[in-house]
Amino acid sequence: MTEAIERALDEIKFGPDGLVPTIAQQHDTGEVLMLAWMNREAVRITLTEGRACYWSRSRQALWRKGETSGQVQRLHELRLDCDGDAVLLLVEQDGVACHTGRRSCFFQAWRNGGWSVIAVPQIPPEQLYPEPRD
Amino acid sequence: MTEAIERALDEIKFGPDGLVPTIAQQHDTGEVLMLAWMNREAVRITLTEGRACYWSRSRQALWRKGETSGQVQRLHELRLDCDGDAVLLLVEQDGVACHTGRRSCFFQAWRNGGWSVIAVPQIPPEQLYPEPRD
Numbered sequence: 001m002t003e004a005i006e007r008a009l010d011e012i013k014f015g016p017d018g019l020v021p022t023i024a025q026q027h028d029t030g031e032v033l034m035l036a037w038m039n040r041e042a043v044r045i046t047l048t049e050g051r052a053c054y055w056s057r058s059r060q061a062l063w064r065k066g067e068t069s070g071q072v073q074r075l076h077e078l079r080l081d082c083d084g085d086a087v088l089l090l091v092e093q094d095g096v097a098c099h100t101g102r103r104s105c106f107f108q109a110w111r112n113g114g115w116s117v118i119a120v121p122q123i124p125p126e127q128l129y130p131e132p133r134d
Numbered sequence: 135m136t137e138a139i140e141r142a143l144d145e146i147k148f149g150p151d152g153l154v155p156t157i158a159q160q161h162d163t164g165e166v167l168m169l170a171w172m173n174r175e176a177v178r179i180t181l182t183e184g185r186a187c188y189w190s191r192s193r194q195a196l197w198r199k200g201e202t203s204g205q206v207q208r209l210h211e212l213r214l215d216c217d218g219d220a221v222l223l224l225v226e227q228d229g230v231a232c233h234t235g236r237r238s239c240f241f242q243a244w245r246n247g248g249w250s251v252i253a254v255p256q257i258p259p260e261q262l263y264p265e266p267r268d
Binding site: 002004005008011021023025029030031032034035047077078079080081082083086088098099100102105106107108109110111113114115118 | 136138139142145155157159163164165166168169181211212213214215216217220222232233234236239240241242243244245247248249252
């Protein structure tokens with residue numbers, strides 16, 4: 001990227017761990033799909049490749065969303081909040097966002113003093129992550 | 135709260151700092167308003183009082199949204215994600231969410247290699263936070 005773009009990326013305030021919390025939202029329906037984390041390199045990749053790339057805290061690695069599952073998030077717009085410490089991605093979600101096969105990761109709702117599951121899987125999880133073959 | 139409710143709250147995985155990232159979304163339009171943080175006590179207060187309460191990292195204090203500005207977020211539903219480490223609040227936002235007087239905090243969009251401001255204040259910020267009086 002050019003120096004001008006790198007300077008613009010300086011507006012994003014990454015935390016002490018080098019990460020910024022990032023919301024993925026379906027661009028046309030407004031559905032909030034997931035919350036994930038990006039480091040500076042993930043932001044660069046998201047902007048240059050036009051698809052969401054996060055930083056996986058569990059795997060400690062860049063995570064191009066959909067690289068294993070095929071459920072890619074195509075970037076419509078990247079937004080930054082007033083304090084520069086949170087990012088909102090407007091995306092076109094292929095299939096489902098959640099590793100459980102549900103469209104959104106936010107499928108547990110607080111009702112009557114406990115958690116209710118309010119969505120069913122649209123794709124069987126085993127179809128998203130097939131066992132490694134010999 | 136009852137013990138049953140306290141056990142249900144155990145499903146929320148707060149980070150090492152005791153906080154969970156929380157998205158506030160306008161319940162009917164789907165607009166993402168802001169991202170803030172809650173500790174366990176903030177979640178309790180949000181559920182019992184029916185309005186959003188966060189933990190202010192800058193002030194290191196509980197922050198009942200709107201206590202100074204009057205821009206309260208009335209709770210419609212609290213949701214938890216698949217991993218239990220992110221919260222989504224569906225709210226009815228009184229007025230504006232952002233301290234700049236804009237409806238949403240996410241008013242900076244990445245366009246043509248830099249940031250564009252895509253929303254104007256609906257309320258003058260000085261009206262939200264009047265100077266302390268004698």
